[in-house]
Amino acid sequence: MPKPRSTTLAAATVALLAALTACGQGGDGPGGAGDPDLPLTGTHWTVGAVTVDGARSAAPDGARVDFTDAGRARGSTGCNHFGAGYAVSGATVTVTQEEITERGCPADAQRFETAFLAAFTGPLEGTLKDGALTLASADGTRKVELAAEPSAPLRGTAWKVDGLVSGDTAASLPAGSGDKARLVLGADGRITGNLGCNGFSATARIDEKARTLTVEGPAATTRMMCTSPQMALETTLYELLDGPLSYRIDHRTLTLTDGAGAGLTARADRAQ
Structure with a gap:
């Protein structure tokens, strides 16, 4: 037997109200609950x-x-x-x-x-x-x-040294030391660059799984005399490179630290 007309209309009204409520609470409109979140992570x-x-x-x-x-x-x-x-x-x-x-x-x-x-x-x-x-x-x-922007690769990037670190403390380069300090890790296993005053070259061994970089043997350097701040920075960097270092790349920033937590930060040259 067919349902009474009044019952059918009531059921239809309830369904319509439920649909309208759902639309008002989100749906696909701007700012609604159904809008996907901005994809910020992973980039x-x-x-x-x-x-x-x-x-x-x-x-x-x-x-x-x-x-x-x-x-x-x-x-x-x-x-x-x-x-x-x-x-x-x-x-x-x-x-x-x-x-x-x-x-x-x-x-x-x-x-x-x-x-x-x-x-x-x-x-x-x-x-x-x-x-x-x-x-x-x-x-x-x-x-x-x-x-x-993609992360800079460890090898082939010109890393410009821009700071020194000690544990959780970060500091600018010494006043007057200039902006010459930089390093490049080549595909041929060589590390070259400038220590703040003199150019240098050495062989580097990289363990990508352990995230370590080890300069093998003393670095060969030029013999220029520079200002006292530049020479002080050069001494710091030369001693730092004399041993195994842990490395971390954070987008376009490279951090190298020794076992005591002392190290340097360098940023990728914007020309790359």
Whole structure:
């Protein structure tokens, strides 16, 4: 026997209301619960520029952000290293700044760092297109421009030495030591470069599984005389290379440390 018409209409009304409620609670609309989260992890992001209150500042070399699966963002302002918490909900990325190192920065780098820390915080709406990610505040007064970039390979990259480390402490190169210090690990097993004053060349053995680099035998160097800060840096780097080192590549930053935790940091030359 057919159901009474009133019962059929009631059932249809309940189904319609359920469908409308589901649409209102998410669905495929912007910002809804059905929107996929921005794919931030697994990609190294280079900072191109930041904007704060209408003033846009281009980023210095080395400015970057990495997002981990554990809800941590870490990177560099181009001078200091920072750490922050983050959460993603659809296209919204909420950043909570937590720590930053205290390395002294040149004036231009310090101004950019201040602007970056002001822009990269709080809820930001993300737009991802063709490998470019823009994070902007809802009112548009703060914006961070990021670009996807592959990690630099250990071999064949010109690594420019930019700092010294001791355990968890990072420091700039000594004042007046210049920017000559660099090294290149060739496919032929040679390590060459400059120690801050003189050029050097040696044979290096790399264990990619153990992540170690060992310079075999004393390095051959030129015999130039340089300023005292340059010579002091050269002595530090020469002694550091005399023994097995652990290496770590973090996007375009190479860290080499000895068993006591002393070492250097170097960044990949932007020309590559």
